[in-house]
Amino acid sequence: xxxxxxxxxxxxxSGPVLWLLKPQRSHWFALLAALPPALVTGWQxxxxxxxxxxxxLFVSLPWAPSLGLEISLRLDSLAIFFGLIxxxxxxxxxxxxxxxxxxxxxxxxxxxxxxSFMASxxxxxxxxxxxxxxxxxxxxxxxxxxxxxxxxxxxSAVEGARRALIVTTAGxxxxxxxxxxxxxxxxxxxxxxxxxxPHLTALPVFPVALTLLLLGAFTKSAQWPFHFxxxxxxAAPTPASAYLHSATMVKAGIYLLARMQPGMGDSPLxxxxxxxIGTITMVLGAVSALRYTDMKAILAYTTISALGTMTMxxxxxxxxxxxxxxxxxxxxxxxxxxxxxxxxxxxxxMGTRDLRALAGLWRGLPWVAAVALLGALSMAGxxxxxxxxxxxxxxxxxxxxxxxxxxxxxxxxxxxxxxMAVFSAGAIFGLVWEAFLRRRADDxxxxxxxxxxxxxxxxxxxxxxxxxxFTALFIGQIQTIVTAPAAVIAGAPIDVTIKLWYxxxxxxxxxxxxxAVGLAIAGSRRFLRNTLNRAPxxxxxxxxxxAIIDAIYGFAYRLTRIVQGGPMAPQISVTLLAGVLVLAYAxxxxxxxxxxxxxxxxxxxxxxxxxFVVAIVAAVTTVRARSRLSAIISLGVVGVAVTLFYVFYxxxxxxxxxxxxxxxxxxxxxxxxxxxxxxxxxFEPNRRRYLRFGVAIAMGLFGAxxxxxxxxxxxxxxxxxxxxxxxxxxxxxxxxxxVILVDIRGYDTLGEITVLALAALxxxxxxxxxxxxxxxxxxxxxxxxxxxxxxPAPPPLSPPSxxxxxxxxxxxxD
Amino acid sequence: MxxxxxxxxxxxxxxxxxxxxxxxxxxxxDNPGGGFIAGLTIAxxxxxxxxxxxxxxxxxxxxxxxxxxVGVGLLTAVSAALLGLYNxxxxxxxxxxxxxxxxxxxxxxxxxxxxxxxxxxxxxxITYLLNLSEIDEDEKPxxxxxxxxxx
Numbered sequence: 001x002x003x004x005x006x007x008x009x010x011x012x013x014s015g016p017v018l019w020l021l022k023p024q025r026s027h028w029f030a031l032l033a034a035l036p037p038a039l040v041t042g043w044q045x046x047x048x049x050x051x052x053x054x055x056x057l058f059v060s061l062p063w064a065p066s067l068g069l070e071i072s073l074r075l076d077s078l079a080i081f082f083g084l085i086x087x088x089x090x091x092x093x094x095x096x097x098x099x100x101x102x103x104x105x106x107x108x109x110x111x112x113x114x115x116s117f118m119a120s121x122x123x124x125x126x127x128x129x130x131x132x133x134x135x136x137x138x139x140x141x142x143x144x145x146x147x148x149x150x151x152x153x154x155x156s157a158v159e160g161a162r163r164a165l166i167v168t169t170a171g172x173x174x175x176x177x178x179x180x181x182x183x184x185x186x187x188x189x190x191x192x193x194x195x196x197x198p199h200l201t202a203l204p205v206f207p208v209a210l211t212l213l214l215l216g217a218f219t220k221s222a223q224w225p226f227h228f229x230x231x232x233x234x235a236a237p238t239p240a241s242a243y244l245h246s247a248t249m250v251k252a253g254i255y256l257l258a259r260m261q262p263g264m265g266d267s268p269l270x271x272x273x274x275x276x277i278g279t280i281t282m283v284l285g286a287v288s289a290l291r292y293t294d295m296k297a298i299l300a301y302t303t304i305s306a307l308g309t310m311t312m313x314x315x316x317x318x319x320x321x322x323x324x325x326x327x328x329x330x331x332x333x334x335x336x337x338x339x340x341x342x343x344x345x346x347x348x349x350m351g352t353r354d355l356r357a358l359a360g361l362w363r364g365l366p367w368v369a370a371v372a373l374l375g376a377l378s379m380a381g382x383x384x385x386x387x388x389x390x391x392x393x394x395x396x397x398x399x400x401x402x403x404x405x406x407x408x409x410x411x412x413x414x415x416x417x418x419x420m421a422v423f424s425a426g427a428i429f430g431l432v433w434e435a436f437l438r439r440r441a442d443d444x445x446x447x448x449x450x451x452x453x454x455x456x457x458x459x460x461x462x463x464x465x466x467x468x469x470f471t472a473l474f475i476g477q478i479q480t481i482v483t484a485p486a487a488v489i490a491g492a493p494i495d496v497t498i499k500l501w502y503x504x505x506x507x508x509x510x511x512x513x514x515x516a517v518g519l520a521i522a523g524s525r526r527f528l529r530n531t532l533n534r535a536p537x538x539x540x541x542x543x544x545x546x547a548i549i550d551a552i553y554g555f556a557y558r559l560t561r562i563v564q565g566g567p568m569a570p571q572i573s574v575t576l577l578a579g580v581l582v583l584a585y586a587x588x589x590x591x592x593x594x595x596x597x598x599x600x601x602x603x604x605x606x607x608x609x610x611x612f613v614v615a616i617v618a619a620v621t622t623v624r625a626r627s628r629l630s631a632i633i634s635l636g637v638v639g640v641a642v643t644l645f646y647v648f649y650x651x652x653x654x655x656x657x658x659x660x661x662x663x664x665x666x667x668x669x670x671x672x673x674x675x676x677x678x679x680x681x682x683f684e685p686n687r688r689r690y691l692r693f694g695v696a697i698a699m700g701l702f703g704a705x706x707x708x709x710x711x712x713x714x715x716x717x718x719x720x721x722x723x724x725x726x727x728x729x730x731x732x733x734x735x736x737x738x739v740i741l742v743d744i745r746g747y748d749t750l751g752e753i754t755v756l757a758l759a760a761l762x763x764x765x766x767x768x769x770x771x772x773x774x775x776x777x778x779x780x781x782x783x784x785x786x787x788x789x790x791x792p793a794p795p796p797l798s799p800p801s802x803x804x805x806x807x808x809x810x811x812x813x814d
Numbered sequence: 815m816x817x818x819x820x821x822x823x824x825x826x827x828x829x830x831x832x833x834x835x836x837x838x839x840x841x842x843x844d845n846p847g848g849g850f851i852a853g854l855t856i857a858x859x860x861x862x863x864x865x866x867x868x869x870x871x872x873x874x875x876x877x878x879x880x881x882x883x884v885g886v887g888l889l890t891a892v893s894a895a896l897l898g899l900y901n902x903x904x905x906x907x908x909x910x911x912x913x914x915x916x917x918x919x920x921x922x923x924x925x926x927x928x929x930x931x932x933x934x935x936x937x938x939x940i941t942y943l944l945n946l947s948e949i950d951e952d953e954k955p956x957x958x959x960x961x962x963x964x965x
Binding site: 061062063064065066069652653656657660661663664667668670671672730731732733734735737738739741742743746747749750753754756757759760761763764767768 | 838842843844845846847848849850851854855857858861862864865869880881884885887888891892895899902903904905907909920922924925927928930931934935937938939941942943945946947
């Protein structure tokens with residue numbers, strides 16, 4: 001087995017193992033948790049040099065060879081680059097988590113989710129198959145949902161989680177459609193083969209597929225106007241915020257764009273949307289960050305801004321832009337993750353992360369202050385950090401464009417980048433000043449240090465910031481780590497030498513000016529905060545989202561009232577008639593005269609006639625029964641009669657199943673209705689009864705028609721011989737029905753039992769809902785009320801319970 | 815619904831039905847039976863138990879295992895299908911055949927899959943039976959209190 005599979009498996013299995021080991025707050029457990037991602041990081045580092053020279057690792061596993069489905073992975077420089085961020089930051093997060101949760105009994109569950117996410121994310125960046133990519137993509141969405149909603153009692157956390165899930169999975173589904181279109185049109189689902197196609201952008205489906213792909217990328221990477229889910233996701237425990245919602249998962253969209261850039265980047269359909277959305281997101285995120293006093297909210301908005309920067313840069317083909325992207329990604333991962341971890345430690349130690357209540361933390365938390373300061377310097381772009389390098393390359397890209405006959409795009413981009421840089425520097429300087437350096441807190445009772453963190457709690461964040469702040473000094477030696485993936489994005493080898501010092505260029509002077517203005521903004525932060533908070537709330541994405549979701553629910557409610565509002569009988573009539581109409585139409589399309597007749601002229605046997613008579617008598621009894629119980633029992637007799645037919649026509653499996661279903665149905669009905677008092681059925685006006693009689697006759701005639709047509713005519717080539725011939729050789733079983741169920745048509749069965757499981761879950765949720773309990777109580781009261789011959793139906797149900805079990809429970813008028 | 819004769823029937827029949835279900839399951843691949851039918855049979859046994867002991871009693875003992883049972887069933891089925899990857903693809907069956915004396919025993923992933931089907935069917939059916947049958951048992955006290963208030 002290849003090391004790629006082993007790495008994925010190690011990460012995936014670590015989750016359950018750590019969960020079962022029941023984490024304790026001891027150093028060895030932190031080390032144990034950090035070990036698996038550290039191993040995978042080390043292995044990837046070893047692959048770095050060969051990959052930079054163009055060697056790639058491929059593995060693939062056939063999934064359903066008959067359908068051409070496979071899972072395939074590829075390790076090239078870009079995959080390693082993102083993979084290193086996933087496992088490298090993951091190592092620190094796994095270590096940190098052990099201290100963050102202390103004695104929380106759910107810590108093990110958190111590890112399970114964390115490592116499941118890590119495995120999905122690693123699979124996502126390693127995937128070489130469009131469909132595998134999608135599966136891993138959705139895996140990250142689901143684990144993200146579970147991690148945001150980790151505090152299940154917190155309403156805002158659950159809401160934020162749902163919002164994030166709906167936005168990202170909606171985008172994911174759009175992306176799936178795009179991937180399928182692209183894969184079908186290009187004739188391959190392998191990413192490397194797809195991107196190698198010369199006429200990818202000329203495909204007729206390309207505009208649609210690209211739009212769908214971009215939707216997926218933009219929703220995942222929190223681009224405007226979908227950015228609002230990310231601040232809501234901050235209700236997650238801090239290790240998850242730092243890892244998923246800053247360092248890795250939100251970069252999945254960026255990864256997709258980077259991966260597709262060499263194949264699609266030269267199309268104007270790519271350039272304009274990516275550039276516009278990226279720029280808007282970049283500026284909006286940076287400016288919005290100033291509005292907040294919650295540390296995590298500030299960090300979330302600056303993350304949105306950074307993601308916007310990456311998106312915007314990915315609009316441009318060429319090596320400078322590609323290099324700026326990779327450096328920005330690396331720099332961001334190295335300063336933003338520790339800043340989040342810092343916020344978590346402060347929250348832990350002080351009991352709050354609201355800046356208004358914090359001041360002078362550097363005395364009590366010197367190591368944390370060091371993390372915050374170094375992280376802030378990198379984020380603001382002070383030399384010699386990675387952040388500085390990223391900002392230089394970003395400004396350089398636009399400066400170059402502006403001075404080389406792209407004045408408008410270059411000039412506007414330059415201006416936007418400067419605005420972003422100024423505001424994010426201002427936001428982070430303000431944060432560090434307020435929390436760590438100033439003497440007195442704002443207006444409130446200041447928070448007190450009640451719980452000093454151990455050094456090991458701070459160590460992972462410190463390590464990351466140190467790497468982020470100082471390793472850029474050795475950029476000449478280690479530049480492969482950013483140039484190799486940039487070469488993959490640009491589609492051509494890069495032979496630029498990155499330097500920290502190019503002399504007093506206009507870009508450097510701008511960069512220094514940005515820092516000065518950033519400090520000024522940090523100084524006037526209160527004024528700006530108040531001004532920005534005056535913006536109308538309607539502009540907030542959450543409001544728009546909530547309005548849309550409310551509209552969908554409202555529509556569903558009205559529709560449900562129309563189609564499922566009333567008692568059972570009309571609903572069933574409509575369902576049956578609809579079925580009859582559709583199938584009758586299909587039956588009419590069959591030209592009977594052209595079909596071959598089948599030879600079967602046997603007359604029914606005497607016992608069959610007997611069963612027939614029993615069934616009819618029982619059916620009539622059911623209709624005429626005076627009490628519910630007798631109706632239920634005679635309905636059971638009808639079922640048993642049908643079962644006997646199956647026995648005669650040698651379908652023992654069907655007979656067994658039918659018999660058991662009959663038994664269970666009767667028991668269920670008895671359990672439900674046994675104590676319904678009075679146990680008499682209410683007879684309805686004749687007109688309605690005739691109507692239902694008509695529906696029943698139509699259904700019966702139709703059923704008989706279908707059977708007769710099938711009996712006398714050869715409608716299509718029969719599939720029976722295939723099953724009969726193959727059950728034993730392929731399925732190793734003598735019972736053809738069972739072999740069909742569990743082997744030959746196993747996919748169908750898997751789908752069916754999934755539906756069953758969902759039905760169990762849904763039924764459980766609906767039948768346990770408080771609304772339904774209130775309804776039941778109301779119905780019980782109605783039942784007890786002494787009534788004459790006619791019991792009125794209970795008043796219409798409002799508000800509706802999900803799925804409409806109300807119809808089943810309305811017993812007043814059946 | 816806790817009449818003494820029903821309890822007696824329950825005491826004698828329920829174990830027999832469960833054994834029957836096991837037989838159905840084991841012979842399923844070559845003779846009439848199988849996971850779906852075995853699941854329904856077990857469900858019928860539990861239904862009999864509910865009739866004899868009352869839904870509240872049974873619910874207190876087993877309801878918390880039901881949804882996990884559905885989950886485990888689904889996982890079993892998926893793992894059985896995943897095992898097929900060793901034989902060239904998702905859902906490819908793997909069979910082991912050996913002899914005990916002269917009796918041939920076959921064990922294969924499709925049977926494991928069938929077992930998952932059985933668990934899902936049992937869990938789902940009993941979830942509904944128990945949740946639909948609780949109507950007035952749970953709510954009698956609340957209703958009685960409410961009615962007392964009215965008067």
